[in-house]
Amino acid sequence: MGTVRVIHVSERRRTLTFWERTYLLEVFRGLVLTARHFFVNLWRHSLWLVGVKSGPPGAATFQYPEVRRPQSPRLRTLHRLAKRPDGTPRCVACMMCETVCPAFCIKIVAEEVDDSSIEKRPKSFDIDIGRCVFCGFCVEACPEDAIRMDTGITEIGALSRDGMVLNIETLLSLPPKSERGDKPVDFLQQQLVQ
Amino acid sequence: MPKLTIDDRTIEVPAGTTVIQAAEKLGIYIPRYCYHPGLSIAGSCRMCLVEVEKAPKLQIACYTFVTDGMVVRTTTEKVTIARQAILEFLLANHPLDCPVCDQAGECKLQEFYMQFGQYDSTLLENKLKKHKAMPIGPHIMLDSERCILCSRCVRFVDEVTKTHELGIFNRGDHSELLPVKGVTVDNAYSGCLADVCPVGALTDRDFRFKVRVWYLDKTESVCHGCARGCNIEIHSNRRRTHHNDGRLIARLKPRFNGEVNHHWMCDTGRYSYKSIESDDRLVQPLVRLTGKGQEKSDWTLALAQIDEQVTHQVGRSGVAAAAVIATPALSNEELWAARGLFLQGMKIEKIAHRCTPDPNGVEDSLLRKTDTFPNSFGANLIIGQPHTADPTVDTILEAAAAGKIKTMFVIGGGLLERYSTDLLREKLRNVETLIAIQTHRSVLTEMATVALPMTSFAEMDGSICNFEGRVQRYNQAMPPVGQSRPLLDTLADLANRWELKTAPRQPENCFAELAQNAGYFAGLSYETLGDGGVNPSRRSATAATT
Ligand code: SF4
Ligand code: SF4
Ligand code: SF4
Ligand code: SF4
Ligand code: FES
Numbered sequence: 138m139g140t141v142r143v144i145h146v147s148e149r150r151r152t153l154t155f156w157e158r159t160y161l162l163e164v165f166r167g168l169v170l171t172a173r174h175f176f177v178n179l180w181r182h183s184l185w186l187v188g189v190k191s192g193p194p195g196a197a198t199f200q201y202p203e204v205r206r207p208q209s210p211r212l213r214t215l216h217r218l219a220k221r222p223d224g225t226p227r228c229v230a231c232m233m234c235e236t237v238c239p240a241f242c243i244k245i246v247a248e249e250v251d252d253s254s255i256e257k258r259p260k261s262f263d264i265d266i267g268r269c270v271f272c273g274f275c276v277e278a279c280p281e282d283a284i285r286m287d288t289g290i291t292e293i294g295a296l297s298r299d300g301m302v303l304n305i306e307t308l309l310s311l312p313p314k315s316e317r318g319d320k321p322v323d324f325l326q327q328q329l330v331q
Numbered sequence: 332m333p334k335l336t337i338d339d340r341t342i343e344v345p346a347g348t349t350v351i352q353a354a355e356k357l358g359i360y361i362p363r364y365c366y367h368p369g370l371s372i373a374g375s376c377r378m379c380l381v382e383v384e385k386a387p388k389l390q391i392a393c394y395t396f397v398t399d400g401m402v403v404r405t406t407t408e409k410v411t412i413a414r415q416a417i418l419e420f421l422l423a424n425h426p427l428d429c430p431v432c433d434q435a436g437e438c439k440l441q442e443f444y445m446q447f448g449q450y451d452s453t454l455l456e457n458k459l460k461k462h463k464a465m466p467i468g469p470h471i472m473l474d475s476e477r478c479i480l481c482s483r484c485v486r487f488v489d490e491v492t493k494t495h496e497l498g499i500f501n502r503g504d505h506s507e508l509l510p511v512k513g514v515t516v517d518n519a520y521s522g523c524l525a526d527v528c529p530v531g532a533l534t535d536r537d538f539r540f541k542v543r544v545w546y547l548d549k550t551e552s553v554c555h556g557c558a559r560g561c562n563i564e565i566h567s568n569r570r571r572t573h574h575n576d577g578r579l580i581a582r583l584k585p586r587f588n589g590e591v592n593h594h595w596m597c598d599t600g601r602y603s604y605k606s607i608e609s610d611d612r613l614v615q616p617l618v619r620l621t622g623k624g625q626e627k628s629d630w631t632l633a634l635a636q637i638d639e640q641v642t643h644q645v646g647r648s649g650v651a652a653a654a655v656i657a658t659p660a661l662s663n664e665e666l667w668a669a670r671g672l673f674l675q676g677m678k679i680e681k682i683a684h685r686c687t688p689d690p691n692g693v694e695d696s697l698l699r700k701t702d703t704f705p706n707s708f709g710a711n712l713i714i715g716q717p718h719t720a721d722p723t724v725d726t727i728l729e730a731a732a733a734g735k736i737k738t739m740f741v742i743g744g745g746l747l748e749r750y751s752t753d754l755l756r757e758k759l760r761n762v763e764t765l766i767a768i769q770t771h772r773s774v775l776t777e778m779a780t781v782a783l784p785m786t787s788f789a790e791m792d793g794s795i796c797n798f799e800g801r802v803q804r805y806n807q808a809m810p811p812v813g814q815s816r817p818l819l820d821t822l823a824d825l826a827n828r829w830e831l832k833t834a835p836r837q838p839e840n841c842f843a844e845l846a847q848n849a850g851y852f853a854g855l856s857y858e859t860l861g862d863g864g865v866n867p868s869r870r871s872a873t874a875a876t877t
Contacts (some may be wrong), residue, residue, distance in 0.1 A: 231430035
């Protein structure tokens with residue numbers, strides 16, 4: 138066993154200089170910093186308004202939740218299960234995603250279907266979002282392109298641990314972001330209503 | 332003996348050996364589909380092509396016999412290209428349904444493609460359609476699109492079971508493996524077809540979609556279905572318990588033993604695992620208190636009750652009115668401990684193991700034996716021979732019916748297959764203190780003063796002797812079901828209460844004690860038994876001749 142070196146935070150604190158300890162000068166320096174950001178942004182916004190500056194204007198506060206940051210199309214967001222044209226799940230319960238998931242948060246139970254061109258489908262399909270690390274391995278592993286992380290949903294919450302487990306009905310009901318557009322889905326609301 | 336060189340290594344093998352077998356001896360694995368060591372040679376898949384010096388073309392290793400001075404190469408560029416081409420041919424019409432295929436994970440197409448294939452497909456034509464998900468018998472599902480026409484299954488039903496249910500019909504790429512018209516594949520060994528098929532064309536209906544094979548853990552064991560004692564592997568799903576309906580044991584597979592079962596096992600044995608986690612397992616001790624009905628109980632109370640009731644009853648009616656039935660469903664160790672406690676400790680002379688034969692027992696020239704007890708040979712050695720009285724279960728039941736038995740222990744399963752519930756109820760009516768140590772609920776546990784749950788062969792280590800006297804070990808594959816406990820523990824606890832000598836609780840130590848005391852097992856240990864078992868009678872025969 139190696140010895141544990143204990144570092145006291147107080148030992149690491151830099152001793153303040155005389156001017157720093159006078160306080161007034163430091164307050165003034167802080168004000169200068171804030172003012173500089175304000176004026177730089179004011180300047181950028183003005184140029185952008187008159188059309189001189191292209192691209193995004195200066196720093197801005199997003200008025201969340203009314204306004205949301207734009208998402209990259211590749212962003213890994215909440216999972217959904219894709220459907221066949223007839224509405225049945227594309228998933229064939231091959232267990233690839235369950236096997237690859239590093240968080241062990243996918244649980245699938247398989248069942249047999251009469252249709253011999255499909256043979257197998259999930260009877261239940263649970264993802265425990267509370268444990269998911271959003272690595273996207275499940276999407277990567279799926280040979281049927283059945284599990285996708287393109288709902289654009291990032292606000293996920295529930296009032297219990299069990300509420301964080303999404304079942305097959307929920308997963309099949311979620312639309313892709315491309316279909317939903319910018320219309321927000323309040324996921325918490327949906328879960329609470331259920 | 333011809334001497335040949337394979338991949339620059341020399342080996343001497345007996346004449347008549349094939350190149351594939353000689354290579355195996357050197358630890359060189361040549362890929363193969365149609366070659367199966369338990370069947371005749373077909374030489375049809377061409378996967379095993381190797382380069383033989385001075386031969387103009389590549390030769391199939393499975394049907395080329397070794398000659399002196401032969402030089403074989405298995406990894407040259409020519410061979411690599413040939414393997415790739417063969418795989419491309421085999422996969423030309425293959426549906427690639429690995430996601431829904433139960434064979435995925437143990438499929439030779441997947442394995443060899445990753446090892447030797449890895450070509451880019453050049454096929455532009457559409458794939459041929461054939462039969463999918465077609466049940467061809469009670470245990471086997473056929474998907475003829477996945478079949479690579481290796482004919483292993485056809486040779487199996489022709490040569491091993493001699494039932495001839497399968498054939499390859501039509502010509503060219505329309506060739507298709509199908510059952511003969513109007514025939515169901517329901518021979519007693521049909522489960523083996525799923526084992527011989529190197530791909531997912533023949534799969535086990537019982538195992539269908541239950542659990543992916545890569546989640547399974549394998550435990551070496553011995554089948555307890557009959558006196559043959561086929562070597563098996565128990566495949567259990569301990570890691571992802573939401574699969575397989577929450578049950579642990581997913582399937583049994585035969586394990587090669589050239590002295591016992593070769594590559595095969597019968598269907599009765601293969602599907603016998605279902606009773607291990609069935610709903611009628613006894614999962615809790617049951618106690619009947621005087622003047623009350625039978626109630627669920629716990630181990631401390633149940634053992635205390637046995638102590639009290641048996642001591643009281645034996646004190647009143649004497650040991651002569653006490654009897655023990657220890658069935659040959661028990662392991663050598665369990666029988667040894669039972670003998671120690673009851674015969675030597677408590678001096679109960681009436682200890683029986685021999686029953687009337689199971690009416691459902693069938694025998695054939697392949698594996699199955701009429702005796703459906705796994706350890707009759709061992710029981711005879713351990714319980715039967717050493718004392719002269721040697722009553723049978725029938726005589727004990729008669730004595731009980733005549734009111735001569737007041738205390739009785741019934742240990743181990745298998746009685747219900749031989750005696751009807753009504754008969755047992757009738758015969759045991761006059762037994763006042765009945766102690767049943769059983770795996771399953773039955774009339775015995777129902778009538779018992781105290782019923783104790785015990786582990787089955789999958790939940791405990793042990794050893795049994797097959798009909799030839801071969802001593803074989805089996806291993807624990809899963810934790811005990813419910814509150815059941817190993818019989819060795821229960822007997823040791825009882826012995827402690829009565830201050831009698833206890834047998835070791837660990838099966839391995841118990842076997843060591845058995846080996847010291849019973850001549851037949853002399854010199855054996857779990858280590859020397861190994862995975863394949865030892866037949867001491869044969870060993871002594873060879874020792875006597877040399
Ligand atoms: S994103 Fe990663 S952690 Fe989440 S379910 Fe998929 S594989 Fe598991
Ligand atoms: S990998 Fe795809 S098809 Fe397979 S179980 Fe997961 S979602 Fe279903
Ligand atoms: S037989 Fe093998 S290669 Fe063919 S679908 Fe099944 S697992 Fe895949
Ligand atoms: S069903 Fe299997 S064993 Fe039979 S010929 Fe086809 S691939 Fe070979
Ligand atoms: S294994 Fe040799 S030809 Fe099939």
